[in-house]
Amino acid sequence: MGQTLPVHSGLVEHLRSVVGAAHVLADPETRAGYETDWTRRFSGRAVAVVRPGSPAEVAAVVGACRSAGVGVVPQGGNTGLVGGGVPGPDPAVVVSTGRLDRLGPLDAAAQQVTVGAGVTLARLQAAARAGGLAFPVDLAARDSATVGGMVATNAGGLHVLRYGSTRAQVVGLEAVLADGSVISRLSGLVKDNTGYDLSQLMVGSEGTLGIVTAARLRLVPEPTGRVVALVGVGSTVAAVDLVRTVRRSAEGLSAAEVIYGDGLALVCEHAGLPAPLRRRWPVYVVLEAVGGDPTEELFSALAGAGADDDATAVAADPAGAERLWAYRERQPEAVAALGVPHKLDVTLPAARLADFEAEVRRVVAATAPGATTWIWGHLGDGNLHVNVIGPDPADEAVDAAVLELVAAFDGSISAEHGIGRAKAAWLHLSRSPAERAAMRAIKSALDPDGVLNPGVLLA
Amino acid sequence: MGQTLPVHSGLVEHLRSVVGAAHVLADPETRAGYETDWTRRFSGRAVAVVRPGSPAEVAAVVGACRSAGVGVVPQGGNTGLVGGGVPGPDPAVVVSTGRLDRLGPLDAAAQQVTVGAGVTLARLQAAARAGGLAFPVDLAARDSATVGGMVATNAGGLHVLRYGSTRAQVVGLEAVLADGSVISRLSGLVKDNTGYDLSQLMVGSEGTLGIVTAARLRLVPEPTGRVVALVGVGSTVAAVDLVRTVRRSAEGLSAAEVIYGDGLALVCEHAGLPAPLRRRWPVYVVLEAVGGDPTEELFSALAGAGADDDATAVAADPAGAERLWAYRERQPEAVAALGVPHKLDVTLPAARLADFEAEVRRVVAATAPGATTWIWGHLGDGNLHVNVIGPDPADEAVDAAVLELVAAFDGSISAEHGIGRAKAAWLHLSRSPAERAAMRAIKSALDPDGVLNPGVLLA
Numbered sequence: 001m002g003q004t005l006p007v008h009s010g011l012v013e014h015l016r017s018v019v020g021a022a023h024v025l026a027d028p029e030t031r032a033g034y035e036t037d038w039t040r041r042f043s044g045r046a047v048a049v050v051r052p053g054s055p056a057e058v059a060a061v062v063g064a065c066r067s068a069g070v071g072v073v074p075q076g077g078n079t080g081l082v083g084g085g086v087p088g089p090d091p092a093v094v095v096s097t098g099r100l101d102r103l104g105p106l107d108a109a110a111q112q113v114t115v116g117a118g119v120t121l122a123r124l125q126a127a128a129r130a131g132g133l134a135f136p137v138d139l140a141a142r143d144s145a146t147v148g149g150m151v152a153t154n155a156g157g158l159h160v161l162r163y164g165s166t167r168a169q170v171v172g173l174e175a176v177l178a179d180g181s182v183i184s185r186l187s188g189l190v191k192d193n194t195g196y197d198l199s200q201l202m203v204g205s206e207g208t209l210g211i212v213t214a215a216r217l218r219l220v221p222e223p224t225g226r227v228v229a230l231v232g233v234g235s236t237v238a239a240v241d242l243v244r245t246v247r248r249s250a251e252g253l254s255a256a257e258v259i260y261g262d263g264l265a266l267v268c269e270h271a272g273l274p275a276p277l278r279r280r281w282p283v284y285v286v287l288e289a290v291g292g293d294p295t296e297e298l299f300s301a302l303a304g305a306g307a308d309d310d311a312t313a314v315a316a317d318p319a320g321a322e323r324l325w326a327y328r329e330r331q332p333e334a335v336a337a338l339g340v341p342h343k344l345d346v347t348l349p350a351a352r353l354a355d356f357e358a359e360v361r362r363v364v365a366a367t368a369p370g371a372t373t374w375i376w377g378h379l380g381d382g383n384l385h386v387n388v389i390g391p392d393p394a395d396e397a398v399d400a401a402v403l404e405l406v407a408a409f410d411g412s413i414s415a416e417h418g419i420g421r422a423k424a425a426w427l428h429l430s431r432s433p434a435e436r437a438a439m440r441a442i443k444s445a446l447d448p449d450g451v452l453n454p455g456v457l458l459a
Numbered sequence: 460m461g462q463t464l465p466v467h468s469g470l471v472e473h474l475r476s477v478v479g480a481a482h483v484l485a486d487p488e489t490r491a492g493y494e495t496d497w498t499r500r501f502s503g504r505a506v507a508v509v510r511p512g513s514p515a516e517v518a519a520v521v522g523a524c525r526s527a528g529v530g531v532v533p534q535g536g537n538t539g540l541v542g543g544g545v546p547g548p549d550p551a552v553v554v555s556t557g558r559l560d561r562l563g564p565l566d567a568a569a570q571q572v573t574v575g576a577g578v579t580l581a582r583l584q585a586a587a588r589a590g591g592l593a594f595p596v597d598l599a600a601r602d603s604a605t606v607g608g609m610v611a612t613n614a615g616g617l618h619v620l621r622y623g624s625t626r627a628q629v630v631g632l633e634a635v636l637a638d639g640s641v642i643s644r645l646s647g648l649v650k651d652n653t654g655y656d657l658s659q660l661m662v663g664s665e666g667t668l669g670i671v672t673a674a675r676l677r678l679v680p681e682p683t684g685r686v687v688a689l690v691g692v693g694s695t696v697a698a699v700d701l702v703r704t705v706r707r708s709a710e711g712l713s714a715a716e717v718i719y720g721d722g723l724a725l726v727c728e729h730a731g732l733p734a735p736l737r738r739r740w741p742v743y744v745v746l747e748a749v750g751g752d753p754t755e756e757l758f759s760a761l762a763g764a765g766a767d768d769d770a771t772a773v774a775a776d777p778a779g780a781e782r783l784w785a786y787r788e789r790q791p792e793a794v795a796a797l798g799v800p801h802k803l804d805v806t807l808p809a810a811r812l813a814d815f816e817a818e819v820r821r822v823v824a825a826t827a828p829g830a831t832t833w834i835w836g837h838l839g840d841g842n843l844h845v846n847v848i849g850p851d852p853a854d855e856a857v858d859a860a861v862l863e864l865v866a867a868f869d870g871s872i873s874a875e876h877g878i879g880r881a882k883a884a885w886l887h888l889s890r891s892p893a894e895r896a897a898m899r900a901i902k903s904a905l906d907p908d909g910v911l912n913p914g915v916l917l918a
Contacts, residue, residue, distance in 0.1 A: 109703055110809065153652065154652050156650055165650065167656070179896075182893060183891065183894050183897060189808070189870070189871050190619070190841070191615055191624065191837070191842045191871070191874040192806060192871040192874065193612065193871075193873045193874060193875055193876065193878070194871055194872060194878060194889040194890055195664075195665075195878060195886065195898050195917070196660060196664055196668075196897075196898045197613075197626070197659065197663055198898070200659045200662075201655060201656070201659070203656070203659075204652050205654075205655055206654075209655075221710075244568055349648070378650070381649055382649070382650070411648070412648050412651040414651070414652045414653050415651065415652060416650055416652055418652045427653065427654065430651070432642065433640075434636065434641060434642050435644075435657060437638075438640075438657055439654050439657070441904040441905055442655060442660075446900055446901070458654070
């Protein structure tokens with residue numbers, strides 16, 4: 001295998017002149033980590049991996065690729081799960097945002113900060129904490145996931161229930177558009193009604209309308225206390241009821257997650273953890289509350305919801321809280337250790353969630369005999385992660401069956417991962433012809449040559 | 460004056476066939492109230508005022524106007540202040556949303572409600588309250604302002620500080636696009652990452668991309684207590700400092716408004732109100748806090764900020780709170796009673812707000828000798844309303860001078876009113892060439908014939 005396809009060698013030379021030879025990675029071994037996503041299900045060929053150091057360099061890279069007729073795939077921490085950050089069937093240039101890593105000073109009065117796209121979530125969280133503040137979006141991939149990727153996918157995670165998803169934290173963005181122009185809304189003015197909110201349009205557009213290079217983000221006061229409870233219940237219906245009841249009385253509720261008995265057992269085995277409760281339960285709910293006296297509040301809410309003392313483990317100290325969270329947070333890696341998962345991240349209306357959970361297991365079993373189904377998710381948001389191990393990564397029958405079932409239950413085929421390459425063929429299940437036409441019109445208007453993330457979102 | 464221009468009589472007939480003759484208002488006297496905005500500064504000719512009763516009728520009206528080459532101006536409660544809801548120089552069809560007035564049942568579990576575009580803010584607030592919930596956007600025009608207009612302008616108001624502007628309350632929208640297609644995102648799923656957020660794109664687009672026909676809105680728990688304080692201070696600097704200090708310690712702070720001594724005196728005279736404090740102050744701050752024990756919290760925060768007891772009036776009962784709010788809320792009408800105001804609604808960075816306030820008075824005096832300047836606003840958001848009485852409504856010299864000053868202070872030329880017709884010529888002061896090009900590209904993609912609100916926002 002050569003270093004680059006001959007037809008692209010002129011482009012690679014051009015890219016070297018733009019960002020410096022040290023920041024163009026073209027040899028196959030170095031490229032490999034950028035060509036396959038975390039699930040190992042999505043993989044493509046990178047003409048080169050380019051690491052620009054400024055918005056102007058990003059713009060020049062986009063211009064060079066447009067001239068060469070080669071697509072540009074923006075990539076942050078490569079923690080995406082739908083193939084949206086790696087090349088597809090056609091070789092493309094991967095723009096890695098790792099060098100756009102400036103983290104501005106905290107603006108304590110405004111509770112805001114300006115952050116480069118390549119800054120990791122963990123680094124942002126640590127900087128906010130150092131100033132007595134918090135960035136309220138949190139997810140298990142925090143050490144790798146970057147601000148740019150989180151904005152491009154409107155990342156959700158563990159605390160949407162209380163603080164909203166990444167969209168709700170974006171005050172403004174800096175982004176490079178397909179024509180090489182740079183839009184910049186980083187001044188942090190909270191009230192600014194001067195036409196279309198291009199920043200909000202970029203959020204969740206998965207790199208198809210622009211490459212986010214920096215974000216002005218909202219921070220919140222650092223929560224003063226935190227308590228975590230893991231509660232065993234008898235059924236999904238009981239779990240949904242528990243969360244609804246607790247939510248009504250625990251104002252500080254900041255997370256409400258679900259895991260199942262088989263998944264918890266798998267995590268215990270994979271990570272060498274002890275069983276969290278004296279007996280086994282079919283379903284477990286992880287609750288977190290923050291604020292003034294969250295322990296008191298959560299205990300009284302759990303009592304009101306009829307939760308059994310014997311079925312509840314509680315931790316109000318940081319180490320204990322981390323230990324309880326591990327049962328939920330280590331689910332993805334425990335399942336991925338079994339094989340390449342088909343990951344289906346969906347939202348259901350609260351009233352239909354329990355029926356869906358039962359039905360989806362039947363549908364998977366019928367579609368892919370011998371496959372195993374693992375379910376966990378953000379119960380408070382109606383967001384379930386349905387993971388299927390068994391079918392060949394290229395076989396999409398199980399994806400089709402699950403997503404069609406979601407549509408039949410009036411849900412969304414993507415809660416927080418995005419559409420990417422994985423679900424582009426099923427976009428019609430969640431978006432009407434009128435909406436898809438409007439999306440295509442916007443894409444064509446801002447990227448007429450289709451240079452930005454081709455094949456992602458709008459196939 | 461005839462009922463309609465002859466050239467448009469075919470269109471009017473067509474509109475009657477679409478919505479029924481009773482819902483096409485074509486005689487000049489009935490039209491008049493829809494042709495001039497609240498400030499009396501913006502006025503145009505309506506070919507007819509059409510009151511459709513469904514999204515399908517809105518779509519048919521848009522189609523008829525597009526075929527006839529006549530623009531469509533969506534109008535809610537006609538409480539806009541920038542001419543965005545009335546026709547401009549070319550006669551246009553006004554689409555009044557008053558009959559789109561369905562108010563769905565409260566979804567208490569999800570804390571959401573689906574509301575027709577023509578529902579007034581006051582009606583929505585009352586419905587939410589009846590269910591123990593609240594719609595957190597509030598403004599003085601609540602009895603007339605409609606949900607559709609508030610969404611189209613991303614209305615701000617009194618509680619942005621705590622709850623965000625209308626944008627933050629929009630879970631999803633139903634809207635008619637220029638091609639007559641209807642997009643509908645009313646299912647209320649909180650997590651739904653399936654491509655471009657067309658609902659958020661519509662928010663603040665001032666009727667230029669679509670006509671909002673319904674909205675799925677977020678509600679909040681009804682605040683359990685409320686306290687209002689009116690505090691006299693010596694200067695704008697002192698007012699900004701007071702708000703910053705109080706905000707740090709009063710978590711429940713839900714409003715922080717500013718009025719000036721001359722404006723307060725004018726309100727007292729106009730509305731027959733007594734002076735609120737024993738002596739006069741150059742600047743007054745109105746603070747509101749809600750929550751557990753807001754009175755205790757606000758008093759202790761005010762003490763911490765060094766506010767003088769003698770300079771503070773406090774009310775924790777509803778009637779008393781309304782009395783204190785009146786000094787702030789009746790400012791606009793008291794000033795409008797002096798003449799047709801040039802209303803300039805701007806945001807400044809907190810650090811530059813006091814210097815701007817001093818400078819803008821000098822700039823107005825130099826530009827329009829003899830004019831009077833009245834300032835009030837949402838201090839906690841950096842949002843000042845600069846009103847100038849004196850210059851001819853058609854004379855834009857004072858608008859230009861103030862908006863250029865705002866740009867020099869790194870502010871936004873529109874905080875919450877929008878651009879409309881009033882500020883379209885100065886959009887470049889707040890949006891870069893790259894941003895305006897992107898906005899124009901989106902407008903052309905979704906409305907190639909320019910049928911929706913021509914002349915508004917993008918002149």
